[in-house]
Amino acid sequence: MIVLENVSKTYGGTVKAVDNISLTVNNGEIFGFLGPNGAGKTTTIKMITGILSPDSGTITVNGKDIRKEPIEAKKQFGYVPDDPNVFLRLKGIEYLNFMADIYSVSPGDRKQRIENLARRFEMESALGDRIQSYSHGMRQKIVLMGVLIHDPSVWILDEPMMGLDPKSSFILKEMMREHADSGKTVFFSTHVLDVAEKICDRVAIINKGKILFCGRIEEMKEQFKRNESLEKMFLELTENEE
Amino acid sequence: MKSNLFILTKVQLKTGLSVQGRGRKNRSALLIFGLIAVAFLPLIIEIVKFLSDAYNALERIGQQGVLLSLSFTISSLVIFLFGIFYVLNIFYFANDVESLLPLPLKPGEILGAKFLVTVFYEYLTGIAFVLPIVAVYGVKSGGGVLFWLYAVLAFLLLPVIPLALASYIILPLMRFTGFAKNKDRFRLVGGIFALVLAFGYSYLNQKFVGSTLTSEGLQDLFLKGNNSLVGIVSRIFPTSRFAAESLVNASNISGLTNMALFFLVCALAFVLFLYLGEALYFQGVMGISETSARRRKLTSDELDKNISSKSVLMTCLLKELRILFRTPVYFLNCVIMNFLYPLFLIFPFLAQSSAGSLMGELGHIINNEKFGGYVLVGAFTLILLVSSNNGITSTAISREGSNLYISKYIPAKYSTQIMAKVLSGVLLSAGGILSLLLISAILFKINAAMMFAILVTGLAGALFTAFVGIMIDIIRPKLNWDNEQKAVKQNFNMLFTALICLAAAGVTIFGVIRLKLGFAETLAAILILYGLLDILMYYLVKTAGVKRFSEIET
Ligand SMILES: Nc1ncnc2c1ncn2[C@@H]1O[C@H](COP(=O)(O)OP(=O)(O)OP(=O)(O)O)[C@@H](O)[C@H]1O
Numbered sequence A: 001m002i003v004l005e006n007v008s009k010t011y012g013g014t015v016k017a018v019d020n021i022s023l024t025v026n027n028g029e030i031f032g033f034l035g036p037n038g039a040g041k042t043t044t045i046k047m048i049t050g051i052l053s054p055d056s057g058t059i060t061v062n063g064k065d066i067r068k069e070p071i072e073a074k075k076q077f078g079y080v081p082d083d084p085n086v087f088l089r090l091k092g093i094e095y096l097n098f099m100a101d102i103y104s105v106s107p108g109d110r111k112q113r114i115e116n117l118a119r120r121f122e123m124e125s126a127l128g129d130r131i132q133s134y135s136h137g138m139r140q141k142i143v144l145m146g147v148l149i150h151d152p153s154v155w156i157l158d159e160p161m162m163g164l165d166p167k168s169s170f171i172l173k174e175m176m177r178e179h180a181d182s183g184k185t186v187f188f189s190t191h192v193l194d195v196a197e198k199i200c201d202r203v204a205i206i207n208k209g210k211i212l213f214c215g216r217i218e219e220m221k222e223q224f225k226r227n228e229s230l231e232k233m234f235l236e237l238t239e240n241e242e
Numbered sequence B: 001m002k003s004n005l006f007i008l009t010k011v012q013l014k015t016g017l018s019v020q021g022r023g024r025k026n027r028s029a030l031l032i033f034g035l036i037a038v039a040f041l042p043l044i045i046e047i048v049k050f051l052s053d054a055y056n057a058l059e060r061i062g063q064q065g066v067l068l069s070l071s072f073t074i075s076s077l078v079i080f081l082f083g084i085f086y087v088l089n090i091f092y093f094a095n096d097v098e099s100l101l102p103l104p105l106k107p108g109e110i111l112g113a114k115f116l117v118t119v120f121y122e123y124l125t126g127i128a129f130v131l132p133i134v135a136v137y138g139v140k141s142g143g144g145v146l147f148w149l150y151a152v153l154a155f156l157l158l159p160v161i162p163l164a165l166a167s168y169i170i171l172p173l174m175r176f177t178g179f180a181k182n183k184d185r186f187r188l189v190g191g192i193f194a195l196v197l198a199f200g201y202s203y204l205n206q207k208f209v210g211s212t213l214t215s216e217g218l219q220d221l222f223l224k225g226n227n228s229l230v231g232i233v234s235r236i237f238p239t240s241r242f243a244a245e246s247l248v249n250a251s252n253i254s255g256l257t258n259m260a261l262f263f264l265v266c267a268l269a270f271v272l273f274l275y276l277g278e279a280l281y282f283q284g285v286m287g288i289s290e291t292s293a294r295r296r297k298l299t300s301d302e303l304d305k306n307i308s309s310k311s312v313l314m315t316c317l318l319k320e321l322r323i324l325f326r327t328p329v330y331f332l333n334c335v336i337m338n339f340l341y342p343l344f345l346i347f348p349f350l351a352q353s354s355a356g357s358l359m360g361e362l363g364h365i366i367n368n369e370k371f372g373g374y375v376l377v378g379a380f381t382l383i384l385l386v387s388s389n390n391g392i393t394s395t396a397i398s399r400e401g402s403n404l405y406i407s408k409y410i411p412a413k414y415s416t417q418i419m420a421k422v423l424s425g426v427l428l429s430a431g432g433i434l435s436l437l438l439i440s441a442i443l444f445k446i447n448a449a450m451m452f453a454i455l456v457t458g459l460a461g462a463l464f465t466a467f468v469g470i471m472i473d474i475i476r477p478k479l480n481w482d483n484e485q486k487a488v489k490q491n492f493n494m495l496f497t498a499l500i501c502l503a504a505a506g507v508t509i510f511g512v513i514r515l516k517l518g519f520a521e522t523l524a525a526i527l528i529l530y531g532l533l534d535i536l537m538y539y540l541v542k543t544a545g546v547k548r549f550s551e552i553e554t
């Protein structure tokens, strides 16, 4: 569960990237975070994960405040950043092991999970090579594996499908569903509205740092009093804001 | 062709020279340069004084020209050695190569532009080695307009020949050897090659100069007068002779002919370079990839070996060391120097023919108990300087670059992550201490007590430099870089750390000499003083450092 209350963030004193937003992401749901380029999605996610500190407001993950108990809060989630270029000089296996050490994964679990994930994402033959030699999608996969290896209860994913091949993105969606169904939390941002429409239990639409809508897609349709696609409604919502 | 060459050169200079971004940072960089200039002013005055004394002494025997040829020769040499690095990095491994290759440009245009850019960079070297000497010579000898004109021409042309020579070596090497396929590996091989070359060159020079300039030979030369010594010194780098001769004889026709010859040789060297480039460049530069990959499935055993559990501190330290050792720029600038500097120090001795006796004498002094305190503080200072110059901690945060955010979201305490970086610095400095001990044990046969004292004081000093470095890098990290070179080489934090540690070393030496401390007293004084400083710095890093680190936003 993630709770944001009245969170704001201004870059360099001028660009108000996130403007007083409040959100609750419940256990057991996949929550989609939608919005045009530059809307403030990545900024919000960076504040939840402790990379940026909000100018005002509070953020808790599973009840732990990211500012007051940072280490405890950080243990609750796994994070896939929008840029998968991590520690390029490390080998895939070394990166996974680094993450496992940081999140103190037991040696038994570690091996079993690495083998399992490598098989599912078809990364077995790449683990011994440096991340530098990976393609964009492979880098995305190794970062994803680095999250899944410590089995966090809250998943925070910034455009996780970007660059993944159809099979991997299918597997990921399946895993997101399984994770939410087991009573845990998935929070992700995306531009692919078809995907959001199919797998999200709830969505929030953000534009220019403000939340325009937050709720189930059916609720949005009721609000629009029409049975339109998410894409149409999204475009209309973000257009009207001048 | 001409306009393309011009545009390319301009663009490359612009992107290359915007070292620290714009605005406030630029101004602070200027301020820093100003401060450094002021700090070095006394030194510069000293150098000028020394040069003018040397001029007076040499003038008495008609050998003042040797100053010029010496400066041209040495700077040619240095430019050549730097040139090997520059040519490799700017011609082959620069980030812009990939974006230039698809453009409809001739190899000659790309290379010509890159050559000119490199020449510009080398002027910095020229300023250091040529400017003071030429200025002193010009003023002292009352050089006329022609002298200054030739001086400017010589300065502008000086890098051409050494750079062309460096290119003649690199161009075929990159074209015909298989090394070139892997950027990383070749950066490393190239860097080490340059180091070996530097050693080799200095060794040969020592030998050469040593054998020609026996006291009889020297006297003979001096007696002949007429600046004939110029010829001898210039033999080390033959072409710089023309430049020196032309300045020495600026007032007569020989000045003009020598300058014309110099110009001609430079032009020839450049044309030959372009010709070689047209033939070899594209073939050599294409197909360079960042790294190699095996794409082989790990066996169960290999997997087991790779997944041992470690504490957070150890895993962060391991990550730090892996990146340091595997990134060629970091390896060459931060790691390898720790182990090689003792070699640099003893090299001049080894090259001397009478090395044996010199070493023995030095060994006597070093092992003389009377000087124990001075020897210890000398070794300590050396360690302080080397470990503050390796830049391991003073660029540790900067080196994270765009990956710094990872430190922020993983559930590892900031203090632990910072200490892992400090530890990596101390560890590699310790390697440097051991290599110093090893070499001085072999060469000077220093005793066990001294070795122990150097080891413990050295560790205390290394810890101090590591803390100073990390603190400075936390305060003003340089995170916005697109190639690793910028994180270490164009990072002022390394310089700041070195200056602070230099000051600390100065105070320490001063204290030991002033108080005439013996061996045991020096050992105790350094341990207590730096022990306290280390504790102080540790708290500072733990409190203010961690707080500031948490505020860094990318
Ligand atoms: N480091 C930064 N410094 C200054 N402004 C920034 C910075 N990062 C983002 N911004 C600004 O903040 C606003 C929100 O950016 P953010 O990255 O959160 O958008 P986003 O919703 O993730 O967009 P996208 O869909 O393109 O990823 C934008 O106006 C952007 O220009």
Ligand SMILES: [Mg+2]
Binding pocket: A041, A042, A043, A082
């Ligand atoms: Mg984004």
